[in-house]
Amino acid sequence: MSAVQKLAGKFIVIEGLEGAGKSTAIQYIQNWLIKQGLVEAQIALTREPGGTTLAEKMREIVKMDVQGEQLADKAELLIMYAARVQLVEHKVKPALADNKVVIGDRHNWSSLAYQGGGRGIDLSLINEIKQVALGDFKADFTLFLDIEPELGLARARGRGELDRIERLAIDFFNRSRAVFQQLVVDEPNSVSIDASQSFNQVEESIHTQLDKWLESLL
């Protein structure tokens, strides 16, 4: 089977803390796919939370600063899943059914890391909600960009003001990072990339890991 045939209908997800380099890495993944022979029309990009008109509205709610009212942790969790279902049903699944490769900027792991590790919601509860919302749907391959929160935030800060989530303590991000790291250990179809490396080194690491994954596909 050709590389293009092997890759058809695959969902590749990039995960990592703020400023880890996810948006940058999506370019590297696209370059790699094009090297494998795909054309741009065969690649779809999504981001979470968001990615459809209604899911972007839900993203706005999560990022809103409302005086005198805090978004409850479980409300945040459920909005994340509402947005994710909306994206998966309206964008991701149709694109995969159309044999496109979908590259996701964040997916399910972000809820386990942020709402679970960060906010302290029980991971088994999140997994139950995930099962109700999405069933067994999941990424075919997950690249986790691992970075120290301080470095990621410094990179993100270079772009301007921090939002509500970004302003939360470094501790929060360290707990989130620990969950991401454990998820990589538990999921065979995933790898960790050292995101503190230079642009070129990160690109090379990503390409090497994608090559290995492609070889493993039947």
Ligand SMILES: Nc1ncnc2c1ncn2[C@@H]1O[C@H](COP(=O)(O)OP(=O)(O)OP(=O)(O)O)[C@@H](O)[C@H]1O
């Ligand atoms: N390997 C790298 N070395 C140095 N700077 C980098 C590297 N990768 C990305 N950056 C820079 O760090 C900033 C954040 O990168 P990027 O937007 O790709 O991260 P992100 O994970 O998508 O962030 P966010 O979570 O905020 O969407 C950008 O200014 C980007 O140019």
Ligand SMILES: [Mg+2]
């Ligand atoms: Mg980004």
